Amino acid sequence: MNVPSPINPPLRMLLGPGPSDVHPRVRAALALPTVGHLDPYYLRIMNELQQMLRQVFRTENSMTLAISGTGSAGMEATVVNLIEPGDAMLVCVNGVFGGRMADVAVRCGANVTRVERPWGEVFTTDDIKQALAKSKPKVVGIVMAETSTGAWQPIEEISRIVHEAGALLLVDAVTALGGVPVEVDAWQIDAIYSGTQKCLGCPPGLAPVSFSSQAMEAIGRRRTKVQSWYLDVSLLASYWGQERVYHHTAPINMTYALHEALRLVLEEGLDACFARHHRNHLALKAGLAAIGIDFAAQEGHQLPMLNAVTIPPGVDDKAVRKSLLERFGIEIGGGLGAYSGKVWRIGLMGHSSREANVLAVVAAIEQLLGEAGGTAATGVGVASVCQSLSSQIA
Amino acid sequence: MNVPSPINPPLRMLLGPGPSDVHPRVRAALALPTVGHLDPYYLRIMNELQQMLRQVFRTENSMTLAISGTGSAGMEATVVNLIEPGDAMLVCVNGVFGGRMADVAVRCGANVTRVERPWGEVFTTDDIKQALAKSKPKVVGIVMAETSTGAWQPIEEISRIVHEAGALLLVDAVTALGGVPVEVDAWQIDAIYSGTQKCLGCPPGLAPVSFSSQAMEAIGRRRTKVQSWYLDVSLLASYWGQERVYHHTAPINMTYALHEALRLVLEEGLDACFARHHRNHLALKAGLAAIGIDFAAQEGHQLPMLNAVTIPPGVDDKAVRKSLLERFGIEIGGGLGAYSGKVWRIGLMGHSSREANVLAVVAAIEQLLGEAGGTAATGVGVASVCQSLSSQIA
Numbered sequence: 195m196n197v198p199s200p201i202n203p204p205l206r207m208l209l210g211p212g213p214s215d216v217h218p219r220v221r222a223a224l225a226l227p228t229v230g231h232l233d234p235y236y237l238r239i240m241n242e243l244q245q246m247l248r249q250v251f252r253t254e255n256s257m258t259l260a261i262s263g264t265g266s267a268g269m270e271a272t273v274v275n276l277i278e279p280g281d282a283m284l285v286c287v288n289g290v291f292g293g294r295m296a297d298v299a300v301r302c303g304a305n306v307t308r309v310e311r312p313w314g315e316v317f318t319t320d321d322i323k324q325a326l327a328k329s330k331p332k333v334v335g336i337v338m339a340e341t342s343t344g345a346w347q348p349i350e351e352i353s354r355i356v357h358e359a360g361a362l363l364l365v366d367a368v369t370a371l372g373g374v375p376v377e378v379d380a381w382q383i384d385a386i387y388s389g390t391q392k393c394l395g396c397p398p399g400l401a402p403v404s405f406s407s408q409a410m411e412a413i414g415r416r417r418t419k420v421q422s423w424y425l426d427v428s429l430l431a432s433y434w435g436q437e438r439v440y441h442h443t444a445p446i447n448m449t450y451a452l453h454e455a456l457r458l459v460l461e462e463g464l465d466a467c468f469a470r471h472h473r474n475h476l477a478l479k480a481g482l483a484a485i486g487i488d489f490a491a492q493e494g495h496q497l498p499m500l501n502a503v504t505i506p507p508g509v510d511d512k513a514v515r516k517s518l519l520e521r522f523g524i525e526i527g528g529g530l531g532a533y534s535g536k537v538w539r540i541g542l543m544g545h546s547s548r549e550a551n552v553l554a555v556v557a558a559i560e561q562l563l564g565e566a567g568g569t570a571a572t573g574v575g576v577a578s579v580c581q582s583l584s585s586q587i588a
Numbered sequence: 589m590n591v592p593s594p595i596n597p598p599l600r601m602l603l604g605p606g607p608s609d610v611h612p613r614v615r616a617a618l619a620l621p622t623v624g625h626l627d628p629y630y631l632r633i634m635n636e637l638q639q640m641l642r643q644v645f646r647t648e649n650s651m652t653l654a655i656s657g658t659g660s661a662g663m664e665a666t667v668v669n670l671i672e673p674g675d676a677m678l679v680c681v682n683g684v685f686g687g688r689m690a691d692v693a694v695r696c697g698a699n700v701t702r703v704e705r706p707w708g709e710v711f712t713t714d715d716i717k718q719a720l721a722k723s724k725p726k727v728v729g730i731v732m733a734e735t736s737t738g739a740w741q742p743i744e745e746i747s748r749i750v751h752e753a754g755a756l757l758l759v760d761a762v763t764a765l766g767g768v769p770v771e772v773d774a775w776q777i778d779a780i781y782s783g784t785q786k787c788l789g790c791p792p793g794l795a796p797v798s799f800s801s802q803a804m805e806a807i808g809r810r811r812t813k814v815q816s817w818y819l820d821v822s823l824l825a826s827y828w829g830q831e832r833v834y835h836h837t838a839p840i841n842m843t844y845a846l847h848e849a850l851r852l853v854l855e856e857g858l859d860a861c862f863a864r865h866h867r868n869h870l871a872l873k874a875g876l877a878a879i880g881i882d883f884a885a886q887e888g889h890q891l892p893m894l895n896a897v898t899i900p901p902g903v904d905d906k907a908v909r910k911s912l913l914e915r916f917g918i919e920i921g922g923g924l925g926a927y928s929g930k931v932w933r934i935g936l937m938g939h940s941s942r943e944a945n946v947l948a949v950v951a952a953i954e955q956l957l958g959e960a961g962g963t964a965a966t967g968v969g970v971a972s973v974c975q976s977l978s979s980q981i982a
Contacts, residue, residue, distance in 0.1 A: 196643065197854045198636040200613075201844045203623050212837055216622045219594075224841060225619035228610045228791050229597050230919045242592040249590065262793070263657045263818065266836040270818045298817045391837055397622050399656070399793055399839035421815055423692045424657065424664045440924070442660040443606055443785055445793035447618060448842065450595045460591045525624045530834070 206519075207546070209555050210527035211341050211500060212369070213391035213398050214543035216451075220396055223454035224447050231444045239453055240434060240444075246456035250371060250394075250464065251386065251404045253378035257427065259434045260452060261401040262445050265368040265389025268401025270298050271425040272364050272385040276333050276409060278418050279303030284331040284361070286310075286317050286347075289340035290530045291366055299335065302421060307331065313532045314343045314491045314502070319351050326359040332412075333362045333384075339370035341392075342530045344491040344502030344539065346374065350381045357382060362409055368392060371402065372459055373471045373499035373543060384409040390448075393471065393499050395544025396455035399448040455544075471498040474547045478540065481556035485563065490537050499547065501540040502533065506563065511535050514562050522558045600913075601940070603949050604921035605735050605894060606763065607785035607792050608937035610845075614790055617848035618841050625838045633847055634828060634838075640850035644765060644788075644858065645780065645798045647772035651821065653828045654846060655795040656839050659762040659783025662795025664692050665819040666758055666779040670727050670803060672812050673697030678725040678755070680704075680711050684736035684924045685760055689729045696815060701725065707926045708737045708885045708896070713749050720753040726806075727756045727778075733764035735786075736924045738885040738896030738933065740768065744775045751776060756803055762786060765796065766853055767865045767893035767937060778803040784842075787865065787893055789938025790849035793842040849938075865892040868941045872934065875950035879957065884931050893941065895934040896927065900957065905929050908956050916952045 208215045229236050240259075247258045261271045273295065277283060283304040285296040288311040299306045307329040311317055317336065326334070334356045338347050349365060356363045362384040367376050372393030378386055384406040391398035405413070405427060413420075413427060420426040424442065432439040459467055475498035479489065482503055490502040505511050511528060515538070518524045527539035540555060542548075602609045623630050634653075641652045655665045667689065671677060677698040679690040682705040693700045701723040705711055711730065720728070728750045732741050743759060750757045756778040761770050766787030772780055778800040785792035799807070799821060807814075807821060814820040818836065826833040853861055869892035873883065876897055884896040899905050905922060909932070912918045921933035934949060936942075 196639065197851055198640070198847075200851065201617050201620055201633065201847055203621050203844075204627075204629055205621055206623050206627065208622065208624060210624055213622050213624060213840060216841075221619040221621070221841075223595050225615040226595055227597050227599055227615070228602065228607050228785075229600050230602060230604055230607060231792070233598075233600065233913070233919065235598055239595065245590065246592070263661065264836050264839060267657065267818050270816065294817070301813050301815050301817055389837065391622075397839065397841040398625070398837040399842055419695050421695050422664065423688070423695055424661050442658050443783065443792045445658060445791065445842070446607060447610075447615075447791040447845075448793055448839070450597075451841075453592075453595055457591055457594065519627070525627065 205523055207524045207551055207554060209546055209551060210525045210541050211539045212389065212541060212543060214395055214541060214546040216397055217395055217458055217545045219458065220451050220454045224397065224451040226447070226450050228446050231446060232438065232440065236446060237438060239449060243449060243453050243456070244434065246460060247402050247404070249460060250456060251376060251378045252380065253404050255378065255404045255406055257410055257431060258404040259430065260449065261403055261425065262442065263401055264398050265387065265401050267425065268368070268387030268389065268403050269295060269366060270422065271401065271403055271427065272387050273298045274302055274420050274422045274425055275413050275427045276362060276364060276385060277302040277304045278416055280305065281333070282307065282329050282331040284309060284325055284329050284334045286322065286336040288315055288317065288343065288345060289313055289337065290342035291337045291340055295335045295337070295366065314345055316345050316347045316492060316495045317352065319355050322352060323355055326355065326361065331361050333364050335364040337366040338376070339367065339374070339497050339500060341369045341500055342533060344489065344497050344500045346495045346497045349383065353381045353383065362412060369497070369500050372467060374468055374497070378404055390452050390455065393543045394452070394455045394459065396451050399445060400452050471542065471547050474542045474549060474552050475501065477549060477552045478542060478556065481552060485556065485560045490533065499541060499543040501542065502537050503540060505536055505538055509563060509566065517562050518558055522554070524555055524558055526555065599917055601918045601945055601948060603940055603945060604919045604935050605933045606783065606935060606937060608789055608935060608940040610791055611789055611852055611939045613852065614845050614848045618791065618845040620841070620844050622840050625840060626832065626834065630840060631832060633843060637843060637847050637850070638828065640854060641796050641798070643854060644850060645770060645772045646774065647798050649772065649798045649800055651804055651825060652798040653824060654843065655797055655819065656836065657795055658792045659781065659795050661819065662762070662781030662783065662797050663689060663760060664816065665795065665797055665821065666781050667692045668696055668814050668816045668819055669807050669821045670756060670758065670779060671696040671698045672810055674699065675727070676701065676723050676725040678703060678719055678723050678728045680716065680730040682709055682711065682737065682739060683707055683731065683734035685731045685734055689731070689760065693729065708739055710739050710741045710886060710889045711746065713745050716746060717749055720749065720755065725755050727758050729758040731760040732770070733761065733768065733891050733894060735763045735894055736927060738883065738891050738894045740889045740891045743777070747775045747777065756806060763891070763894050766861060768862055768891070772798055784846050784849065787937045788846070788849045788853065790845050793839060794846050865936065865941050868936045868943060868946050869895065871943060871946045872936060872950065875946060879950065879954045884927065893935060893937040895936065896931050897934060899930055899932055903957060903960065911956050912952055916948070918949055918952055920949065
């Protein structure tokens with residue numbers, strides 16, 4: 195037998211588009227002894243998890259639970275349950291994840307209409323009104339925090355016109371949840387999904403979702419079976435609800451981890467958590483501005499937890515990211531799709547959103563750009579302070 | 589904010605149909621620091637995981653990987669990739685999981701033909717020959733270790749006639765893998781899936797799968813997109829293969845755990861691992877026979893890791909299982925479907941397959957049946973030995 199060495203991961207500062215750093219309390223919860231998926235203790239943990247997810251989603255929706263897959267499984271779960279073959283769906287595309295939602299909807303047999311905006315911009319109600327009138331969709335899908343561009347999409351006004359047109363609103367909150375306000379009930383969101391590995395600060399592996407009663411009624415009126423057995427929310431409801439009918443074996447230890455991650459968020463308080471994400475975003479923005487690095491997303495609509503910034507001209511994208519990782523143990527993300535090679539994505543999510551991390555990443559970037567003879571090293575950033583300090587000591 | 593108490597699970601001996609007990613080394617791996625899903629270190633771990641999965645599946649299949657969901661997601665992954673709407677599929681149904689596979693296939697638009705055998709029995713080539721000739725399927729699906737009945741299905745001869753009929757063979761090895769020999773290449777299995785929480789001794793959350801080159805060629809000839817974006821093996825291949833194209837954020841820490849669980853299996857050696865499962869099964873069978881408890885599955889086809897036994901007449905199923913859990917911390921499984929209230933399912937899987945566990949569960953069952961005035965307490969089982977020993981000491 196050919197047996198590799200035990201896992202011995204390098205220590206990273208995870209400032210990419212997720213996963214983010216995992217709090218030691220969450221890692222400790224992950225390693226607690228496994229119990230059965232029908233053990234009375236586990237059923238209690240499921241109830242507590244739902245109750246905490248409702249607080250974080252700001253909803254009373256009964257059908258609020260964690261899908262046994264990553265954020266993209268949450269996307270698929272919401273789409274496959276709402277869409278039957280031939281249904282019209284309008285998808286707002288201004289980055290990778292809107293495009294992915296359109297792809298998922300096509301695979302469900304939806305007649306998909308795409309409304310597009312350039313990468314980095316957000317949608318206005320005017321953009322969507324015309325398409326609503328024309329395509330008369332059953333469902334409108336939109337990404338609240340577009341992880342590929344760092345654009346922060348307002349939802350409330352769009353929800354109003356979507357409902358006026360008689361459609362259901364489906365929102366991608368993978369990166370948003372826990373980092374900026376997400377008001378499922380107040381904004382009348384009908385279906386929403388997130389991931390655990392962004393602002394909730396838990397390893398990847400589960401996808402929190404919530405369905406409004408209007409969404410559940412629409413699902414109840416389906417003429418066809420949901421195309422995915424694994425993600426069929428009516429079957430999941432029988433396991434998460436009072437009946438406790440076995441569906442699939444739940445990911446017990448991942449549930450422990452998400453339970454602890456949600457406890458951390460609620461202990462801090464949602465508003466304090468949002469304020470922390472906002473504060474560290476402003477600090478990062480100031481630090482990057484000092485070394486001449488600009489943001490890619492539309493001004494006034496920049497996400498606090500996902501900072502997409504323009505790579506200065508002449509700078510070698512991959513070389514800088516490689517050095518950040520190898521010399522400083524700092525992970526940041528490269529650009530996807532249209533932003534490939536043009537943008538860095540600096541995540542300040544969950545437990546990664548800390549002042550010390552902001553200082554470290556700005557200083558490290560300044561250092562590397564200076565070494566490369568780039569345009570960015572101005573000597574006014576935190577790095578110069580750190581360097582002069584370390585030279586005094588040396 | 590309403591914040592529940594931290595996770596503090598009771599200590600269980602997990603002798604149900606899975607999850608099984610998790611080795612401390614696996615729990616420790618689970619809690620190691622998270623790295624990014626495109627970190628060079630994580631990519632190395634993915635390669636090592638694939639290389640170990642190939643050893644456990646006994647295959648050279650390049651397309652051998654872990655799906656980011658539980659065993660049922662593995663079932664869905666194999667079916668959705670092989671089946672296009674209108675394809676004929678033959679599904680062998682002799683328990684819950686064959687029935688589930690037929691349901692999944694129908695949701696993919698397959699024309700499903702079911703071949704049935706009574707619960708607890710296995711299929712012979714004769715059962716399948718006629719159906720093959722009649723339905724001319726593209727794919728034949730069969731469950732190797734039917735977790736609902738404890739029946740152990742031979743695969744090799746059936747594979748021969750399936751391939752003679754020009755079909756692909758899809759095998760459910762959720763409970764089989766790591767407990768009994770599974771020879772993917774020697775038996776020419778075209779697609780196979782398993783779960784982590786049975787004989788691999790890892791918490792639930794990932795589904796090892798493998799596709800033969802014939803299966804991948806059939807997938808390459810599809811005229812339609814795979815209906816699931818999340819489970820599309822062509823997209824997954826670009827992430828797991830040389831290109832490392834981002835698909836979804838992998839469940840990093842669950843991958844650590846599976847890596848360590850596979851290391852444990854390979855350190856022990858597959859043959860030694862199968863022998864241990866067999867030995868403990870025989871010990872359990874002898875112990876249960878001594879207290880008058882029979883097996884439900886067909887003689888000669890009883891699984892070593894999933895022991896489905898007939899509940900003695902007059903015994904209260906739920907009361908016994910509740911007492912086992914509450915007084916002794918031992919979880920065993922109840923019956924599903926046709927076996928509900930009639931059968932207990934005693935799992936001896938992975939790290940749970942230990943001699944001490946066999947002694948404990950037989951003694952505890954004897955004790956409870958004796959207290960209930962049941963027919964089973966004969967005083968010849970291990971429980972009487974334990975009891976007389978403890979009374980001597982007292």
